[in-house]
Structures are given as C-alpha cells and as structure tokens.
Amino acid sequence: MPFKRIYTGYRTNYVGKDPDGYDPVLRDFHLVLWSKCLPNGGVFYLTTDESRPYRLHHDSKLGKFVLSSDSIIHTYSRVKNGPMPGIVDQIPREDVAAFFDLACSIGGYIVFPANMVNGKKTINQCRSTHGAIRDRFDLTLECIRRWYSGEKSPMSDCLDRHADFFGLFDNFKGYVDYFLLQDLVRENGRVRFWLHFEDFGVTDPLPQDKEEYMEYMRNASDFVVARNRRIKTYLVPGFEDTGRWSVDFIFY
Numbered sequence: 740m741p742f743k744r745i746y747t748g749y750r751t752n753y754v755g756k757d758p759d760g761y762d763p764v765l766r767d768f769h770l771v772l773w774s775k776c777l778p779n780g781g782v783f784y785l786t787t788d789e790s791r792p793y794r795l796h797h798d799s800k801l802g803k804f805v806l807s808s809d810s811i812i813h814t815y816s817r818v819k820n821g822p823m824p825g826i827v828d829q830i831p832r833e834d835v836a837a838f839f840d841l842a843c844s845i846g847g848y849i850v851f852p853a854n855m856v857n858g859k860k861t862i863n864q865c866r867s868t869h870g871a872i873r874d875r876f877d878l879t880l881e882c883i884r885r886w887y888s889g890e891k892s893p894m895s896d897c898l899d900r901h902a903d904f905f906g907l908f909d910n911f912k913g914y915v916d917y918f919l920l921q922d923l924v925r926e927n928g929r930v931r932f933w934l935h936f937e938d939f940g941v942t943d944p945l946p947q948d949k950e951e952y953m954e955y956m957r958n959a960s961d962f963v964v965a966r967n968r969r970i971k972t973y974l975v976p977g978f979e980d981t982g983r984w985s986v987d988f989i990f991y
Contacts, residue, residue: 811848879894920966934954
C-alpha cells in the first residue's frame with residue numbers, strides 16, 4: 740500500500756471536496772493507524788468503503804461501528820462573524836497558510852463514530868456547533884476526559900450516545916494512548932490546553948486578540964508536529980527523528 744508524504748496536505752487531492760470523506764490516502768492512513776489491539780486485548784480490525792464518502796467499519800463481538808475522519812486543527816480563518824476576521828487579518832497570510840498546511844497533515848486528523856443515534860448529532864457535529872467548544876480539539880478532549888471520570892461537560896449527552904465506542908478503550912489513558920494523543924495530555928492526566936481555560940461557559944473558546952491567536956497557533960502547531968513524529972515512530976519502529984522527516988518521508 741503506497742503512502743506518499745505523511746506531512747503534505749490531503750486538501751490538494753480533491754479540490755473543493757472534504758478530504759475526510761474523499762481522499763483515499765487519508766482513508767488508508769486511518770485504516771492502518773487505527774486497526775490494532777485494544778487495551779483489553781481485543782483486535783479492532785477496520786475495513787473501508789471503496790465509494791465516497793469514505794467510512795471505516797468494524798463488526799465483531801466487540802460491536803458494530805462506523806467511523807469517519809475528522810479534522811482536529813482549525814485556523815478559524817474562514818470565520819465570518821465576531822472578532823475573528825479582524826484578528827486573523829493581523830497575522831501574516833503566509834503564517835496562516837503554513838498553519839493550515841500543517842493542520843492538513845495526518846497529525847491533524849482523528850476518527851469518530853459517524854452514525855447518528857436516535858436522530859441526534861454526531862460527535863463531529865456536536866463539537867463543531869457547540870458555542871463552548873467551537874471545534875477546538877483540546878476542549879473536545881477535555882469533554883472526553885470528563886466523560887471517563889464521570890464529570891459533566893457540554894458533550895456529555897453526545898458522548899453517552901457513543902458509550903460503546905469509548906468503552907473500547909477502558910479509560911481516558913487508554914483512549915489517549917490508542918489515538919496517539921499523549922502530547923496533548925500532561926503527566927498528571929490533565930489536558931494541555933492551547934489557550935488559558937477556566938471552564939466551559941466561562942472561557943470563550945476562540946482567541947480574543949492577536950496575541951491569543953498566535954498562542955493558539957503556536958500550541959496547536961507544536962501538538963501536530965509532535966503527533967506527526969509519534970505517528971511516524973509508531974509506523975516505523977526504531978525511527979529516529981532527523982527534523983526533516985515530515986517533508987521528506989515517503990513510505991512504500
């Protein structure tokens with residue numbers, strides 16, 4: 740199975756289409772990365788569609804699951820209301836473009852259950868439309884952490900609807916380790932937020948000025964770079980980072 744350039748963006752393969760559902764390279768990376776042993780020793784073997792939009796499937800005694808790709812890094816450069824347009828306009832265009840390109844690398848994607856339960860929103864829809872989250876993945880991960888610890892969050896009901904999926908990973912650490920998210924979690928098991936965070940409904944999830952946007956961009960970028968490196972190490976055991984792999988990596 741050929742994989743060309745783990746780093747370069749999937750957005751270029753199908754112009755005008757959502758890479759989550761239309762890019763076969765992204766689909767195949769998800770297939771390879773997330774088909775593996777679960778914390779309980781079971782094997783979460785995934786199959787995929789040949790028709791678009793692509794989905795990943797698992798059907799065994801563990802349960803029946805349909806998963807879809809989801810981008811977890813956002814530049815917010817397309818937000819048209821509130822202070823965001825004026826804030827982003829203060830950032831050099833080449834910096835925002837570089838941030839977007841990095842967000843389109845494999846470290847900027849994950850999979851979630853794609854099915855609606857009782858006609859209600861999917862996880863992707865919940866986290867993108869809730870005003871306390873606004874598609875921030877660090878805040879999404881905080882909701883997931885609270886779910887595992889029995890605490891309430893803006894996504895509690897949504898995550899409850901997919902308890903069978905999250906139950907596969909036993910606990911928050913199991914989920915984090917499975918999806919190679921360790922660089923977004925501190926040693927004490929708490930989420931490493933990309934901006935100062937007090938609580939949902941207290942802290943606005945979007946950057947409020949140029950300085951906050953730059954802090955968000957820097958922290959989110961550092962996470963993707965670190966996760967790309969972690970993914971490369973997972974795919975190629977014994978890999979030693981040279982600082983250039985994200986550009987030069989070609990995997991046949």
